[in-house]
Amino acid sequence: MIYIFLGPPGSGKGTQAKKLAVKLNVPHVAVGDMLREAVNKESEIGKQVKSFMEEGKLVPDEVTIKLTEERLKKDDCKNGLILDGFPRSAKQALALDLILDGKNFKVIYFYVSLEAVVERNSGRLSCKCGAVFHIKYNPSKREDICDKCGEKLYQRNDDNPEVIRNRYKVYEESTRPLIEFYEKKNRLVKIEAEGSIDDVYKRLLEVIDK
Helix, strand or coil, X not given: CEEEEECCCCCCHHHHHHHHHHHHCCCEEEHHHHHHHHHHCCCHHHHHHHHHXXXXXXXXXXXXXXXXXXXXXXXXXXCCEEEECCCCCHHHHHHHHHHHCCCCEEEXXXXXXXXXXXXXXXXXXXXXCCCEEECCXXXXXXXXXXXXXXXXXXXXXXXXXXXXXXXXXXXHHHHHHHHHHHHHCCCEEEEECCCCHHHHHHHHHHHHCC
């Protein structure tokens, strides 16, 4: 089974995707992580998208479509996957239909208020190894130090409140047609994403077991 996770930045869909991927033993394909990796490596794609990401704007469709298509063609995706952060527009959704080529999938939308998103993201701390912590909900054992690799934690440029609000607004405006697109196809399931990680995960399991 293929699950597509949608939701504004800070909805917690990435955290839930990682948990579910472990349970189902399928890859968690996070398009945002792939873009950030490209920026950190200063690859050609990374140079193209850096300014978009730092300003909270959506990365051009052609870039995310290309990245996603290349990733989904890899062997580890043959038995299912969780796609996180793609599609984000009707154009991307149509491209994904072509990439999946008739394979069955379910779209899960994590809805959350702007106030909750600002609180979650502005308190988020990241590490170069990919680990993510939160000063309130998931603090590291040692302040500002990663539990996994011991490196110093940092706040991403796109995790300040002003950028977060802009990202939320852009996401809502650009994905509203996308939500309607999947609702008409009877593929969309909505989950309330506020509350603890465990509470949201329980709601998620109830949805995928149906």
